[in-house]
Amino acid sequence: MTDKTAKMNVTSFRPVRAPRLAWSFFRIGAMNELQYRSNFFLQLLQSVLTLGAGLVGLAVVFGRTTNLSGWTRPELLVVMGVFTMVGGITNTFVVPNMQKLVEDIQRGTLDFALTKPADAQTLVSVRQISIWRSVDILTGLIVLIVGVVQLGDNNNGIKGATSLVMLLLLGSWTIYCFWLILASSAFWFIRVNEMQELFQGLFRSGQYPVRIYPGWMRFGLTFLVPIAFAVTVPAEAATNRLTGITVVVALAAAALFGIGSRWIWRTGLRRYSGASA
Amino acid sequence: MTIPPARIQVEHLEKVFAVPVREAGLRASLRSLVHREVREVRAVNGVSFTIEPGEVVGFLGPNGAGKTTTLKMLSGLLQPSGGKATVLGYEPGCRDPGMLSRLALVMGNRNQLQWDLPAMDSFELNRAIYRIPRPEFVEMRDELIDLLDIGELVTKPVRNLSLGERMKVEIAGSLLHRPTILFLDEPTIGLDITMQKRIRSFISEYNRRYGATVVLTSHYMADVQALCKRVIIIHHGNVLFDGDLATLSQKFAATKTVVVRFEQMNTSTANEVGVPDLSRYGTVVSVVDGAVSLSVSRDQVASITAQILSEHSVLDLTIEDPPIDDVIERVFADGVSGEAVPGD
Amino acid sequence: MTNTVTEIVLQDQIRASRWRSMISLYWMLAKTAMQARFQYRASNYFYMIGMVVEPTIYLVVWRTIAESSGGAVGGYTAGTFAAYYIVWTLVRNMNIVFTPFGWEIRIREGELSGQLLRPVHPIHYDLGFFIGWKVIVIVLWIPIAAVLSLAFHPTFDPSIEQCIVFFVAIWGAYLIRSMLLWVLGMITFWTTRVSALFEAYFMAELLLSGRLVPMTLMPGWVQGLSWFLPFRWTFGFPITALVGPISKTELVVGVLAQIGWVLFGVLLVKVVWRRGIRKFSAVGG
Numbered sequence: 016m017t018d019k020t021a022k023m024n025v026t027s028f029r030p031v032r033a034p035r036l037a038w039s040f041f042r043i044g045a046m047n048e049l050q051y052r053s054n055f056f057l058q059l060l061q062s063v064l065t066l067g068a069g070l071v072g073l074a075v076v077f078g079r080t081t082n083l084s085g086w087t088r089p090e091l092l093v094v095m096g097v098f099t100m101v102g103g104i105t106n107t108f109v110v111p112n113m114q115k116l117v118e119d120i121q122r123g124t125l126d127f128a129l130t131k132p133a134d135a136q137t138l139v140s141v142r143q144i145s146i147w148r149s150v151d152i153l154t155g156l157i158v159l160i161v162g163v164v165q166l167g168d169n170n171n172g173i174k175g176a177t178s179l180v181m182l183l184l185l186g187s188w189t190i191y192c193f194w195l196i197l198a199s200s201a202f203w204f205i206r207v208n209e210m211q212e213l214f215q216g217l218f219r220s221g222q223y224p225v226r227i228y229p230g231w232m233r234f235g236l237t238f239l240v241p242i243a244f245a246v247t248v249p250a251e252a253a254t255n256r257l258t259g260i261t262v263v264v265a266l267a268a269a270a271l272f273g274i275g276s277r278w279i280w281r282t283g284l285r286r287y288s289g290a291s292a
Numbered sequence: 293m294t295i296p297p298a299r300i301q302v303e304h305l306e307k308v309f310a311v312p313v314r315e316a317g318l319r320a321s322l323r324s325l326v327h328r329e330v331r332e333v334r335a336v337n338g339v340s341f342t343i344e345p346g347e348v349v350g351f352l353g354p355n356g357a358g359k360t361t362t363l364k365m366l367s368g369l370l371q372p373s374g375g376k377a378t379v380l381g382y383e384p385g386c387r388d389p390g391m392l393s394r395l396a397l398v399m400g401n402r403n404q405l406q407w408d409l410p411a412m413d414s415f416e417l418n419r420a421i422y423r424i425p426r427p428e429f430v431e432m433r434d435e436l437i438d439l440l441d442i443g444e445l446v447t448k449p450v451r452n453l454s455l456g457e458r459m460k461v462e463i464a465g466s467l468l469h470r471p472t473i474l475f476l477d478e479p480t481i482g483l484d485i486t487m488q489k490r491i492r493s494f495i496s497e498y499n500r501r502y503g504a505t506v507v508l509t510s511h512y513m514a515d516v517q518a519l520c521k522r523v524i525i526i527h528h529g530n531v532l533f534d535g536d537l538a539t540l541s542q543k544f545a546a547t548k549t550v551v552v553r554f555e556q557m558n559t560s561t562a563n564e565v566g567v568p569d570l571s572r573y574g575t576v577v578s579v580v581d582g583a584v585s586l587s588v589s590r591d592q593v594a595s596i597t598a599q600i601l602s603e604h605s606v607l608d609l610t611i612e613d614p615p616i617d618d619v620i621e622r623v624f625a626d627g628v629s630g631e632a633v634p635g636d
Numbered sequence: 637m638t639n640t641v642t643e644i645v646l647q648d649q650i651r652a653s654r655w656r657s658m659i660s661l662y663w664m665l666a667k668t669a670m671q672a673r674f675q676y677r678a679s680n681y682f683y684m685i686g687m688v689v690e691p692t693i694y695l696v697v698w699r700t701i702a703e704s705s706g707g708a709v710g711g712y713t714a715g716t717f718a719a720y721y722i723v724w725t726l727v728r729n730m731n732i733v734f735t736p737f738g739w740e741i742r743i744r745e746g747e748l749s750g751q752l753l754r755p756v757h758p759i760h761y762d763l764g765f766f767i768g769w770k771v772i773v774i775v776l777w778i779p780i781a782a783v784l785s786l787a788f789h790p791t792f793d794p795s796i797e798q799c800i801v802f803f804v805a806i807w808g809a810y811l812i813r814s815m816l817l818w819v820l821g822m823i824t825f826w827t828t829r830v831s832a833l834f835e836a837y838f839m840a841e842l843l844l845s846g847r848l849v850p851m852t853l854m855p856g857w858v859q860g861l862s863w864f865l866p867f868r869w870t871f872g873f874p875i876t877a878l879v880g881p882i883s884k885t886e887l888v889v890g891v892l893a894q895i896g897w898v899l900f901g902v903l904l905v906k907v908v909w910r911r912g913i914r915k916f917s918a919v920g921g
Contacts, residue, residue: 061835079853206676213685223696385917406668407672420661423657
């Protein structure tokens, strides 16, 4: 055993290792998937079709009215764009890992995560990637830009763009934490797959700003399933509707979900390794 | 009303596949976009035989020999490229319901029963599919349950059964309509010895009780030896031998295998492994755990055996026919001409 | 009892009464499906609740528009929108049939071969099984509809004829979609590169069926186009049959259109199946 390995085995988890780990997995995952070029076209088609359906929906809506609960058409385009982008980010980086995690828990093949010299949560969260789903990020961005341009003076300019990006990342982080909680429930429940499907269905509600939904729905879609933080809040940044309170609440939610998900993960992991001992 | 006899007649049956060929490399990939190159694979190359009702016949041959392809053609799953086949008086390719309700094709690890439900429920479903009148259905079902000893298994969801248990239940499900022709493709694959034996004895009993014609393919010689009087050896799509097992051995086995177990070593001729060197008596096939297998030509068996017994201290000595696999390999090697070698 | 005697009796009775055995088969298929599906109660519910999200979104959006446009838009009030989208959930479930994407797996894993060995056309398995699912779905749907009604206050007042036509129409929709999606799936016999085609089909269906919005809210040319396609007859028609507003003539026209599409679907299945099986048994098996 060389000095270097000795050092690696002795040091405990360091936050800085996560990005490097993520990058290695990303490279391998990307190289693997890039082989299947036909998947790119298929994904592009799917992305365009889904987005197209959403836009058609918007077109029909705005054929009959000029604003929806105070949101104008360009603003809704921004929301649709952010929605698609967040979907792309989630489906590329988060969902593949979480689905694999559930599989591993159900099959009992999670042991590898417990025996590597890196934090288990990081490992299971970065090892897979669905690179072709990132097409959604691109198509969503296009729609977003179109919406922002159409807003003209009503958008926030550079300040809006920066806060959009930051809140987007924050919101994606919150969604990731939620997904982790969902996947971790596999430590206790057997049939988690349907819960995942349910969430994917619920996520669609993000294509419209959460504020238009009735009170009880709004509450659920903000604090139970953090779709509001993932989509509506970043969209508000770009459409100049952002308030200080919203930002604070978003930060608090991200922190709470982060801590909560980590706690649930660790509890579940203990249960898992206890069970298989 | 006449019931068609459970006879299988095959004349010059052929099956040719067109397999796309593509070499590695960028240029080949580009070329393949424009011009698809195809290679002809003759899976079955003019096979002929007749199987009379009630016979139990084994198809033997290495992987890719054409056994499964032939079975599929005989059950209507695959259309022949040439030749003619008649099963139960029907042409299999027409997939006449009259034929389908009288035959069964059981493939090793296929699941046809409902996964989440007890086998009993799937049996009821099969009854409806095959339109089996209730009294006959109940009688057959109970007989099968008895023969296969699956009484306790049929009330458990299929997903909770082990592989061997599942096989038994699947077989039961496939026979509820009391087929008179049974095609079995590798029926004992992946099962442990006990289970293999049970399945074999079941097949033999089914044939005896219902007079069904059974054609089975297998890798396991034990299956064939236990069940089949008649063997059809298929290789490269041709019939190399069609006759009974005993004739096969006689005709093609020029040697016998002498297996000698030793008590103590004769130190002057001991080799590193710790058993005496017997290579001057014949060809040493293997040395395993102090037992030496020796291949000796048939006419010399008696004298060699006597020599070994007198010159060494022997614990145990047996004389066996060579493994049928070896015999068959020889058949493959010798029967390259492609003509059927008839048995007696 | 000798074997030959048993066999004679057996084969004799097999020929008797084809209709009765068909009904018995469907009953067994549906029963088996119900039994198998019933075990997964929780997952059924998750699945259905997830499905309810889509119409709820549409409902909220259009209700908002109706309210801000003076109570109604395109002839629909908030109440009738609620009715439309709640009935939507049932019709959506009735429309679920064997997915064309499943054909590749079915062929690859030998399930189709297993089906071909039996003396029954494989389409009956799908039709029968899914009927069983539908029964469970209908039962599970009732509480969901109740909850949605409490939340969104639908208004509708169907006549007896409307109810009858609705009941017929949802099964007509089931048959039509079963046939058409079977034909789509059978394309897999010729090529496995079908995903794009399926996606495009479903997208067209989404826009032209009344699933996104009631067809009367779509521009004229879209409505015109949808008359000639099966989509509106499988989705929009059953909903409007129950929810209204719909005239007696339109009810009759709708039923006739469904019958036409069912017949067309059956014919298409027959033709494509014969060709498809020929192709399959030339190479596959």
